[in-house]
Amino acid sequence: IPTNQSQNVPAPSFTVAARCRVAATLVLFVFAACSNLSVLISVCWGRGYRLAAHLRPLIASLASADLVMTFVVMPLDAIWNITVQWYAGDMMCKLLCFLKLFAMHSAAFILVVVSLDRYRAILHPLDSLDAGLRNRRMLLVAWTLSLLLASPQLFIFRAIKADGVDFTQCVTHGSFRYLWQETAYNMFHFVTLYVFPLLVMTFCYTCILTKINRQMHKSKDGEHCLRRNGTDKIPKARIKTLKMTIVIVSSFVICWTPYYLLGIWYWFQPAMIQHTPEYVHHILFIFGNLNTCCDPVIYSFYTASFRADLTDVLACCRGRRINNASPRSVDRLSGGSARAPVEMESDLSSNQHSGNPA
Template sequence: CLFIFLTDCFTGLINIMTDIIWRFTGDFMAPDLVCRIVRYFQVVLLYASTYVLVSLSIDRYHAIVYPMKFFQGERQAKILIVIAWGLSFLFSIPTLIIFGKRQLSNGEVQCWAVWPDDSYWIPYMTTVAFLVYFIPLIIISVIYFIVIRTIWTKSKAHAIIVSNCSDGKFCTSYTHRGLISKAKIKAVKYSAVIILAFVLCWSPYFLFDILDNFSILPETKERFYAAVIIQNLPALNSAINPIIYCIFSDTLCQAFRSRRRSGNLGTFRERTEGQEMQFKNIWIAISSSSNWRSAVTNSAMDFEEA
């Protein structure tokens, strides 16, 4: 989850910050080379924010479905991240050619796509929609379906307990802890919330762009206001992902609850020292929770106990 956090931070820093500056100045004031570089990295982060989520799904799949495999952990996470970012940089290369500084028909100078004909937008946006949204959504949905099915199946398994009988022999008994444990329920809920947030934030964006490129939407004031909101929804997805993780992280929640309980006790100096210690504890909790596999290890261990 640390990689998702970093990707979301870069998305806010590069994509959102540059758009704010651009909207404030009106025209694009920088040279053409800056225009192409800015657009390139914006598209890179667009791909990366989705592909890192796919990498997390694959890592979770291996941790749940194959918990005893040796080829897991930090090495697998790093390989998945390298692949995700590599594909993001690769698929964004056409942006360096497509976009450039140009003067629009209304006289504004903007960093815009330079097409021989506006009809090129349709195949371009269709390709981007499949690479950024539809294909990753299919992969994530299939992976989490298998993960949830595995959790559900393993939760029904009976645990065998071997104990000593009164006559000195070994006795075998079976125990059943319920259909699904709390840890497995939390994993299912976390997966469902991540997928739901991804769908809710990205579906309106690509649906609106596709309809707009096919000239299906009318040129009205309501369309303009809707475009302003919908085109910022992908950035909202990057903003809420860390919040979702914090909500489902027991370590972070316990650290914040402990800080809140002890925040009003003692003198000012004691409270200050206590707050410093709590901040250190929270930082340690965040560092220890940064590994992707921390959230799924408990579930995998619980499978063996179930």
């Protein structure tokens, strides 16, 4: 969250560390855009549509939130570092700062919804009949809260030209009468962006793991308790989805915790920015944005349907290259391509029997 620029700090410039930050941001942007778009397309129109009906909106919303982060936060950060000062005017200053905070809130709140869905699915499996409607309502609340909590950005940010120099910046200068007010505003968003989601997710997964541990101890013959059959047992497909969501939540915590801790330190001790190496700020922000790239990778690792869609795309691209190749090269590759349909069919049949996340 950009902070007040009223402290006496040197004028910003496009340093070597900032150039490295821009280069890394562009790499993350390309990967996050391609991977999250692939997840969204797979869930909406590909094999991912075979997922349980109550899971599809969750995965699609998570990919959408990551795409908002990708197409708003990353380009804004890269361009702002390149231009150093603000050239887009007052209206774009307000709008883009609003969209930035909206993207960060939506990404955090969607993870909260996913955690609550897993909590209900494991601890209250009989309520799964209305899981689709419940998830849609929670998603609506998550997106609406993101809009409401980000709306103050439209009023406190503005493009201000510095006195005596030709330098304009998008800042909150003049929006708060006292420093403690701005600190309170930043702390409020720290709670809604990080502390509240972390507490909810910790509660949900602590309860889930406690129940799983209790069920494993109930096993009389020492075998693993998590089977499809039997009473009071958790289906394997549900456990598979639980593992995926735990890893996704863990990546969120690991990627963003250093960035927020640095922010807290700065809010209470603004002078520390003069004693902290510049590259530290850049590295922590890049590390936080890495979370948008982790989600689709984790999803592909746990979801066979998404991997099958990627295999189809690669096979299609490879088939086009073969069609455009010379007849001699086609003959040379014919031995391997003849086996492709059989292998594809066996992969699909194995995916159908492996059990999609539920």
